[in-house]
Amino acid sequence: KDSSTKATKKPSSVTIRGQAYDTNAAWFNVPTNVLDATSRKLHLLKDHPLQITRQVMQSNFPAPTYRYYDDLSPAVTTHQNFDSLGFPADHPGRALSDTYYISDKTLLRTHTSAHQADTFRADESDGYLVSADVYRRDAIDKSHYPVFHQMEGARSWDRSKVPDGDVAAAVWRDVEKLPKHNIVVEDPNPTFHDERNPLQDGHHSAAEAEAIASHLKRSLEAMVVNVFSRARAAALKGDPNFVDEPLRMRWVEAYFPFTSPSYELEVYYDGDWLEVLGCGVVKQDIYINAGVPNKLGWAFGIGIDRIAMLLFKIPDIRLFWSRDDRFLSQFTGVSDNLDALKRFVPFSKYPPCPKDVSFWLRGSTTEEGNAQAATHENDVMEVVRNVAGNVVEDVQLFDEFTHPKSGRKSAAYRITYRSLERTLTNDEVVSLHNKVRKALVSDLGVELR
Ligand code: FA5
Ligand code: MG
Structure with missing residues (x-):
């Protein structure tokens, strides 16, 4: 079964964020450098570009509507990461070639969605954000590292608390309160489509899905517009060759086992469309299984590293893990003053x-x-x-x-x-x-x- 490396000496137990976990020799496939990364918490490190990016993104989802969870352990159960979200038993993401396992029962989360069911069960606010390190066995290049960071967001409405039970009307009232922007976003597909991107029949009316999808799309567009206006300001400050082009975004249809309909948002960057996030209307079974059947709403997941690379123009994902002062000192003071954000100035490139x-x-x-x-x-x-x-x-x-x-x-x-x-x-x-x-x-x- 085990196709992973023998270089990893298999310990009988490992400690992650202060908690010991028994390993299982047939499953354990976490190399030491990946295990070591579980204690870094870069997204919480003051003046680190990932921490700054997280802060910029969070500022678009304000408390008390949204509650923040920033320090959940990366060791989760296969149930949390896969089963609770409706991943089929034969989904390729479950393979030892793609996921870091501690045992047959415990793994390093591959996405922040691993916390959806538990957070829906425990959280009494209208929405939440989970920011965390995530782990995937993957290719090696300038934009892939076995550890990266995601932010998951969700917003729910409670049928039993909405006036007249008219959820669609309540959601549209909340859409009206969202910040406006004047960017034309390409969105050529219908909100839902019987074959490609279905409505959850029996759970949501067409009007409810339309309202929730609008709230989802307007909220995420507002965040991306905000992030890119900060990126533009930083570029104008620091880069005399910066070509000031208008921000372009487009919505495309997507598939996730735990949302329907589902979408991805892409941003035009450096001559190409870049996927920045996945999202959709939460599958009602997840709320039902979490013991909150009256709730309905949306969820999204976005890569923090990818956004940080755009925001600061950081050319190589390995830099986030650097302890080199020539890297870290460039961001000093920005956590306390986001307006001081400026572009990263690469230090001399050593030969390949x-x-x-x-x-x-x-x-x-x-x-x-x-x-x-x-x-x-x-x-x-x-x-x-x-x-x-x-x-x-x-x-x-x-x-x-x-x-x-x-x-x-x-x-x-x-x-x-x-x-x-x-x-x-x-x-x-x-x-x-x-x-x-x-x-x-x-x-x-x-x-x-
Ligand atoms: C997910 O992980 C879903 N959990 C997202 C989601 C959440 C959908 C809630 C619906 C509801 P995906 O694997 O596409 O989906 O990753 C989401 C985002 O993480 C991507 O859009 C990208 O921004 C980032 N990402 C994914 N893989 C990498 C990687 N190897 N390196 C850097 N960023 C990545
Ligand atoms: Mg994707």
Whole structure:
């Protein structure tokens, strides 16, 4: 079952945020560097760009309507992360190749939605925001790191507390109170669609879904407009070459097991549409299972790192984890004065050092006919990360073929080594790369070519 690396010595228990968890050898796949990240809490660290970005985003969802939860532990149950949200048993997100497991019952949350059901059950306010670190086994490049941060927001209305029981009218009154903006947002699709993006029949009337979706979209547009006006002000202050273009946003249809209808919001950035958040009308079963069947409303989830990279123009996601003063000192004082926000000034870039490695993959059966897990790309990523840490900038699969006679598969990867903090010597990179090659053999059972 376990296709993850052997490099991780499997402890019988691990401690996360002061709480001990028993591991299970067949499931445990959390490398030390990822485990160490669980204690960093970058989104709470004063004057850290992720903390500043969280603050800017939160200011658009004010108390007391919204209550904030910023310090929930990342160790959650598979029930919280998947089952409570209606993920099917065979959903790919549950695989060991995609998710960090502590045991068959406990994992590192892959999204802040893991707290939806519990928060709906416990929270008596109209809305909430959960900001937290989330964990995914993933590719390695300048915008992907195994740990990132999300903010989840939800807003509910209680049927039993709305005058005349007319929820749609009550929601529209709340839409009127939202901040206005004058940006034309592209939104070509209907609010719901029978096949592609259905209304929850039997739970919501068309009028209710329309009202809730409008409140959802107007609230999120207002936040993005606010974030980008701060980003624009920072750019105008610091960058003489800044091209001042109007903000463009568009809504697209989406799918999540726990919302319907569902949407994603995209922002036009650097010549391309960039997905910034997913959202939708909360599946009524989640409220029902949480013991609050009279509630109905919306939820969203947004990536904080991605927004912080746009806000400060930070070029590499690894920088958030830096303890280098040349990085951290650039944000001093901003937590207490958001108007002092300015763009990040990159320090000199050290040269990249690319090295290639190619190997025969482990097959799905051994010669003895034993079933064996095939090598997953995320396993390769993790072996490289375990050996090279944050000195690896990018890992790209650049060649793949199957031998016509033996049927064996070969893969070739280009690993780009580059430190954010100093120039690496060639000897140092050669020695690191040799360690990576050895670890690929010992941990994944591949055969080097
Ligand atoms: C989710 O995680 C859903 N839980 C969002 C949601 C919440 C939908 C509530 C409906 C209701 P998704 O995997 O698309 O969805 O991630 C949401 C956002 O997190 C993305 O839009 C993006 O901004 C950010 N994100 C996702 N993956 C990464 C990554 N590898 N690196 C940085 N940001 C990421
Ligand atoms: Mg998405």
